[in-house]
Amino acid sequence: MNIRRYLKKISAAVCICLLPACILLFPVRAQEEETKESSIISCAAFGDSIAKGYGGRGSEDLKSYSEILMEKISEETKRPAECRKHGKNGLDSSRLNSEIFDTEEAAADMEVADIITLTIGANDLMQEFKGAAQEVLGTERRFASAYDAMDALMEGVEGNPLLIMKVLDVLNNWDYDGFEEQWILAMEKLSAHRKESSQLIVTNIYNPVSGFELPASMNQIVEDIILNMNEIMYQYGEKYDYYVVDLFSSDICDNLQEDGLHPNQEGQEIIAELVLEKVDTGRFIGKPEKEIKKESGPERAVRRRFSLWNVFGPVPFLLGTLLLLLILLAFWQRIRRRKNHLKIQGKDQ
Numbered sequence: 001m002n003i004r005r006y007l008k009k010i011s012a013a014v015c016i017c018l019l020p021a022c023i024l025l026f027p028v029r030a031q032e033e034e035t036k037e038s039s040i041i042s043c044a045a046f047g048d049s050i051a052k053g054y055g056g057r058g059s060e061d062l063k064s065y066s067e068i069l070m071e072k073i074s075e076e077t078k079r080p081a082e083c084r085k086h087g088k089n090g091l092d093s094s095r096l097n098s099e100i101f102d103t104e105e106a107a108a109d110m111e112v113a114d115i116i117t118l119t120i121g122a123n124d125l126m127q128e129f130k131g132a133a134q135e136v137l138g139t140e141r142r143f144a145s146a147y148d149a150m151d152a153l154m155e156g157v158e159g160n161p162l163l164i165m166k167v168l169d170v171l172n173n174w175d176y177d178g179f180e181e182q183w184i185l186a187m188e189k190l191s192a193h194r195k196e197s198s199q200l201i202v203t204n205i206y207n208p209v210s211g212f213e214l215p216a217s218m219n220q221i222v223e224d225i226i227l228n229m230n231e232i233m234y235q236y237g238e239k240y241d242y243y244v245v246d247l248f249s250s251d252i253c254d255n256l257q258e259d260g261l262h263p264n265q266e267g268q269e270i271i272a273e274l275v276l277e278k279v280d281t282g283r284f285i286g287k288p289e290k291e292i293k294k295e296s297g298p299e300r301a302v303r304r305r306f307s308l309w310n311v312f313g314p315v316p317f318l319l320g321t322l323l324l325l326l327i328l329l330a331f332w333q334r335i336r337r338r339k340n341h342l343k344i345q346g347k348d349q
Contacts, residue, residue, distance in 0.1 A: 041081040041284055043070050044109040046100060047119035050203075050271075052087025054262050062265050066117050068272035069279070073115075077284045084109045092123040093182035101189040110193035115279060118202040118242075120186070121229050122261075124179050125205065128225070132170040136163060146209060146261070164218070171221045180232050187240040200242035201278045203271060204230040206252050208261045224301035234297025243278040246295060250274060 045051050045066035053064030066083045074081035086100050086109070100106050110116065126146045133149035134140065137156050143149040157163050190200065205226050209219075226248065233244050255267035263271060280290045 039079070041070070041073060041077065041079055041115070042109075042113050043081065043083040043115040043117065044106075044113035045083055045085045045087065045117045046096065046106070047087050047117070048091040048096075048123055049087065049089040049262060050122070051117065051119040052085065052089060053268060054089055056257050056259060056262070062263075062268055065263075065268045065271035065275060068269060069115075069117070069275050072272065072276055073279065073281055073284070076281050079284060084113075087119075090123055091120065092127055093120050093179060093186060094124075096120050097182060097185050097189060101186065107193045110190060110198075111195060113194065113198055114284070116190065116194060116198055116200045117275060118186070118190075118200070120202075121179070121205045121233070122208050124182075125208070125222075125225060125229065128171075128174055129209070129222075132167060132174075135170055136166050147259075150209075168217055168221055171218070171225065174225060176228055176232065179229060183232055184236065187236055187242075191240055197283070199279055199283075200240070201245060201275050202233060202242055203245045203247050203275065204233050206247040206250065227298045227301050231298050231300050234295070237294065237297075243292060243294065244297065245271070245274045245278055247271065247274070248298075 043066055045064065051064060051066065053062040053067070055061045064083075064085060064087065066085060070081040070083045086106050088095075088100065091100070129146050130143045130149040133143060133153050137152060139152075141152070143152065153163075153167060157167070194200065207223060207226055209222055230244075230248055237244055250270060252263060252267050252270055255264055255270060256262060257264045257267075278292055280292060282288055282290050
């Protein structure tokens with residue numbers, strides 16, 4: 001009996017000693033939960049002028065799609081969210097790797113980001129287009145924009161319509177290896193710094209010259225180039241764990257600025273909505289993961305074969321045929337006049 005009483009006293013003493021610790025422990029755990037719920041959701045946004053939110057010459061920059069995205073995520077999760085932008089006008093994939101991804105600031109933001117967005121590739125296309133214009137026109141002139149290159153090309157084509165065949169040949173033979181190498185390098189740099197739980201979303205390329213009055217055959221080539229660049233993006237999605245947002249099939253081209261290239265504010269909103277569809281917001285509030293659809297992407301476009309017929313249609317051939325008939329008619333009339341002349345000479349003799 002004494003032993004039992006003694007054990008009860010010991011148990012009571014232990015409980016009394018542990019009680020303060022338990023009282024202190026519960027607020028700490030509650031505070032931890034509260035801190036977790038209120039911690040900031042971080043986004044690192046990389047890319048070109050679209051990612052930057054370019055607002056046109058003489059205008060302030062727009063609210064970029066990544067900023068809008070974080071506002072929407074904050075509203076949905078009831079948690080604060082922030083966006084750190086690393087966007088630069090005119091940036092192509094090569095400069096992205098050398099001027100942005102190699103900086104300590106970018107690496108630090110990658111390491112803490114819960115969401116990473118990337119928009120790149122349109123300037124690779126623009127640079128190729130300007131290079132094609134230089135090659136076709138045989139000039140070393142540095143074009144300020146795709147518009148300048150297009151104007152110069154159209155002037156050249158007006159003077160020599162057959163020049164369009166050379167333009168098509170140059171664009172049609174663009175080697176995609178350079179872009180693919182830079183894309184893989186960008187993914188490697190991101191993989192080296194991003195945390196395992198981060199979500200990476202990239203936007204593909206819409207047709208930035210769809211508003212230009214290009215010959216139909218040139219439009220086909222430009223579209224093929226874009227589809228092939230987009231195919232490269234989709235190709236590595238599974239390997240580097242990212243989703244591709246399909247801007248090519250969206251109505252973004254109906255929401256561009258006056259330059260016909262950059263999204264206006266409505267366009268940035270559209271991109272934000274499309275990117276949000278690829279973000280699993282459930283991770284931030286302890287809900288089951290959202291089912292995100294992965295698109296297979298376009299098939300690689302085959303190089304087209306162009307001839308005078310499918311570039312210019314039947315008109316040149318009809319004109320050529322007409323010219324040939326006129327030459328034959330003139331030749332026949334000449335022969336006929338000569339025969340008549342010989343007959344007249346024969347009668348006179």
